[in-house]
Amino acid sequence: MTSFICPLCQTPFTQTNNTQVCENNHHFDIAKEGYLNLLPVQSKSSKNPGDNQEMMMARRAFLNTDGYLPLANKVAEISKHYLANSEQARILDLGCGEGYYTDIIKQNLPNYSVCGVDISKVAVRYAAKRYKNIDFCVASAYQIPLENDSLDLMIRIYAPSKAEELQRLIKKNCYLITVTPAPRHLYQLREAIYEKINEHPEENEAVNGFTKIEKIDLNYMLEIENAQQLKDLINMTPFAWKFTKEKLDNLLNQPKWKIECDFNIEVFKKD
Secondary structure (H helix, E strand, C coil): CCCCECCCCCCEEEEECCEEEECCCCEEEECCCCCEECCCHHHCCCCCCCCCHHHHHHHHHHHCCCCCHHHHHHHHHHHHHHCCCCCCCEEEEECCCCCHHHHHHHHHCCCCEEEEEECCHHHHHHHHHHCCCCEEEECECCECCCCCCCEEEEEEECCCCCHHHHHHHEEEEEEEEEEEECCCCCHHHHHHHCCCCCCCCCCCCCCCCEEEEEEEEEEEEEEECCHHHHHHHHHCCHHHHCCCHHHHHHHHCCCCEEEEEEEEEEEEEEC
């Protein structure tokens, strides 16, 4: 049985053959890859919202090189620490993309229910096809199809959200872990684009309704010797549109690259 609920009337689903049917008889077919598309047509801002296929493919290729594995492992470690006293827990990876971080969290917390939500159908399709033991759906971060007070932990890596949804979903005294770029993140790429670099903030304000209880700085140097890995890193970020051809060629003509990875990991507890 899926952990998701009907996005139209917020009632639970019952599965009939390959379809989820809610108490008010709204039907949602399960895709052959195993995910649900719970994004109502009226909630779409475009025909295919979210990251496009090119950006998703670049991110998938880069993440498959484990360039961000230290981040994934650190988030999983922190999650495990805060859920250490929970025999059962439900975890949501908000803005899960193609499921890279979701899977590593599930590997580290195999006995807990882990689900992922993203607005990009192409990303969720890939995630569901690859990671069969995780519940995925296409949905908006602003209208998440889960019951009130149903989450012990939400993980938000770079994803947008609104405080009201976080307050609605996360149980009292339970946790939100966020990841945002820290001041030096991808500094060498920004240096290759801009004459004057604006640094990311050292930390973020507490989310309304939550108290910040921990801040973890994760900084490491990524050594890249393969030009395709560097291209994938660029193409999975907004930097892909910022580079001129000349600046990109100058960067790619180097024999190897050292790129700084710098993340703010913050833990919030619901008041």
